[in-house]
Amino acid sequence: MRTRIVVYGVAILAVVALTALAFVTYQWYYNSYAATPEKALNEYFLDFSKGDYARMYEMTRGIPGSPQTAGEFAAQLKWLTKDAPPRIASVQLEPIGSQGTARFYRVLLKLTTPDGSYRLMSMLVEVVQEGSNWKVSYPFAPGF
Numbered sequence: 001m002r003t004r005i006v007v008y009g010v011a012i013l014a015v016v017a018l019t020a021l022a023f024v025t026y027q028w029y030y031n032s033y034a035a036t037p038e039k040a041l042n043e044y045f046l047d048f049s050k051g052d053y054a055r056m057y058e059m060t061r062g063i064p065g066s067p068q069t070a071g072e073f074a075a076q077l078k079w080l081t082k083d084a085p086p087r088i089a090s091v092q093l094e095p096i097g098s099q100g101t102a103r104f105y106r107v108l109l110k111l112t113t114p115d116g117s118y119r120l121m122s123m124l125v126e127v128v129q130e131g132s133n134w135k136v137s138y139p140f141a142p143g144f
Helices: 002-032 037-050 053-058 070-080
Strands: 087-099 102-112 118-130 133-136
Touching: 037 053, 037 087, 037 102, 037 118, 037 133, 053 070
Parallel strands: none
Antiparallel strands: 087 102, 102 118, 118 133
């Protein structure tokens, strides 16, 4: 009788340990490699601060019905930033909601100005899942 209790106890502990290991492994993979809307937004704004408009264009969903090319997209961003990519000190994301494959975020960018001070910029951004990738809808709505 005592042997059975020990065997069952060890079996239960083994199942719990394997379940915990599977959960930790999944979390590590998800946080390290899986595509998430948060990762897509952070990468998007990092590319913006580096002036990598070609990479941004690849990650952009675009305006439905707009035949905007990569060159037009880059020209528009260069014009908006006066040909100097913004120096983004931090990106804060606040999930607002979702609808279907779309996720909505309030994005707060902390920008470093040329004199070293900071300016905050808030916007509403939509991120849409297309296959295994997340695409950022452009243009953005003003934040609230």
